[in-house]
Amino acid sequence: MPDPEILIRAQGLTKRFGQFTAVDGIDFELRRGEAFGFLGPNGAGKSSTMRMIGCVSPPSGGELTILGLDPVTDGAAIRARLGVVPQEDTLDVELTVRENLLVYGRYFGLARAVIAERSSRLLDFVQLSERADDHVEPLSGGMKRRLTIARSLINEPEILILDEPTTGLDPQARHVVWDRLFRLKQQGVTLILTTHYMDEAEQLCDRLVVMDGGKIAAEGSPRELIDTYSSREVLELRFSTFEHDQAAEKLAAVPAERAEVLADRVLLYVSDGDAAMASVRGLGLEPLTSLVRRSSLEDVFLRLTGRRLEDG
């Protein structure tokens, strides 16, 4: 008896393009009402996974069940119950904001009156009511993203799929999008999203998987992942270019759970950052800048993969 609270179940899910394996046997479950994230750099296989879930990319192997259905045989029926915010905008820029919603709603077989009523509500929600009858072309990137989100909700989907929802937006526009997504989450919409921004994952996701090279490296809530894979605090030290290598060697004497030597900084993973800073000074080292901060998902990713998120 399948659990009705599990909306998506993937086991050994694989996607190959010729010789290249984009998604390499991943397992995960999406539960009703949660916000579930795939965190990883570009090329980790996140988008390929989203496209399989969106039933526009047949899996090459493994099992995938969405809303209790098989995406290969019931793709259209599943897509009717999904909302999709793709990575690149697919709006019809020659139409108006409202016309975009009309066309999209018709794809789902919705009556014009239903689309009109929902459009007004959704445009209020994404703060685009004043632009309803304007063409899409001149809208800002943030507005287009918000319109895409409104469009994805026209069929009142059971699962909302967001592939890199804020990539390419300026910080202010990102915060507006996050705010809208957070409200959707509060209203009980099930979200599944990909991101390579750790702050996005921390803000929005109840649970996430860290993905790298087509595989899942770790899974848990942001807090659990940080507790498991990182220390309580991080001491970030920056030295002058001449001293960097020498200082990094000397820092081995500082008691730390772990140290990461990056090209421009040294990160010391410690439970007490200030105490660690005192021992750094005790060694006679004086960094140009120093910063004590809490561990983040970025540190988890670095620990799991040896690379930084933005490196890709």
Added chain:
Amino acid sequence: MTVPALRISRSQPGPAVAGPWQMAVRAFQSWLVNYRRTWRGTIYSSVLMPVVYLGAMGLGLGTLVNQHGTAGLGGVSYLDFLAPGLMAATAMQTAVGESLYPVFSAVKWQRTYQAAAATPLTPGDIFRGHLLFTTMRLAMNMVVFLAIMAAFGAVRSAWVVAAVPVALLTGLAFATPLDAFAVTRKNNDQSFNVIFRFGMIPLFLFSGTFFPVTQLPGWIRPVAYATPLWHGVALCRALSLGSADLVGSLGHIAYLSAITILGLIAGERAYRRRLHV
């Protein structure tokens, strides 16, 4: 700023997934919404083109042709000879215009095909929806053409009415394979220009529209007979002149239908491979 809460009602009026042609109609409607914006311009060109060609070639050049005797044309005036052939050629041009760049734009530039593919529509629905729009545009242009042809007095038989669906079928014999080709293009390479310059223009000039194919050198005539346009031109002309016979007509229709059906099969496959990767 106050933000009204989003109500998720979970009501689902009407089935989200229906039969394949109902789904195609949904895709077709998206083209209609776009066409509401551009139809005026297309009407001007669909009226102007036949008037210019029938005036300049049919009447102007026709005066010269007729002076030299029209036995080579089957004893009819050059205008009467030209008009139905031009009707079929116009169908080809309309079909090419609605296929290559609109398809490429929808799959590459605007990605509206990808937007539609995320909904209950299948790639096949998206393909057939586009074809429905192409069919509508062909029907509009052919009816306009027939009216202008009649106004020029270039109609000799009531059977000319049957030339409208024949020209439409000629158009579809071009639209279906060209849609299938255009949707596979990854980049804006020169292939469309090659099709325009070395495909469409030679067909337009040498498929019997302006002069009988029998005037061509013998070795190249089989090429002309193999092109869909020649079949469309020959049948439209026979209908307009009232000289169509049943067997010949069915042969032309069978040929044009076969190419259209092959194009439909290729298109279903090409759209699926591009949109469901």
